[in-house]
Amino acid sequence: MHVTATDNHAVAQAVHDVGSALWFGGSVMGVAGVNKSGSDLTQGIDRIRVAESAWTRFSPAQWLGIGATILAGLQLTRTSRRRFALQRGYGSVGAAKAATVVLGAAATAYAAYCGTRIGRLAEQAHQRGDQVDVKDATISTAHTPPDLATWQRRQRISQYAVPALAGANIVLGSYLVQSYGTGTTAKGVVRRLLPD
DSSP states (O other): OOOHHHHHHHHHHHHHHHHHHHHHHHOOOOOIIIGGGGGSSHHHHHHHHHHHHHHHHHHHHHHHHHHHHHHHHHHHHHHHHHHHSSSSSSHHHHHHHHHHHHHHHHHHHHHHHHHHHHHHHHHHHHHHHHHBBBBSOOOOOSSSOOOOOOHHHHHHHHHHHHHHHHHHHHHHHHHHHHHHHHHHHHHHHHHSSSOO
């Protein structure tokens, strides 16, 4: 079977979209479910352990999604280089999308680091015999050790940044796909040749 450039583009688009969906869906599940899942347990240390265990298991899949998004995005950029040059607005949206992916990957890495710090500090407090009093993996109480509460606050911020950026990546990608239409392409080229 002969594979054309269009076939390669379709495959790259599919890989990109599935990777982005995995990244976005996993991060939303983390906020809505994983980080809150331990709140039903009685011990604070167990509330943190449950979330940390779940994230440890899901992390490879999440990074697979991010990697697929980045690599397929590079392929899509390569196959669309004429469009970047000719179609007005396409390049700026593409650049915004690339920046969103980079920021989203950085936020994901930082959220993972925060989770690691929370787990380590909770275990250290538990080993010292201190009470690890938390509402869930990311929400502290008045009795939470201060250093642990600090990392929980950081985790709360980053856990919302990740799905926001992953979702923005999907939205911008949808805009770029819509730009492939003949009418939209023609308008973009005309606007490039006859700017306002």
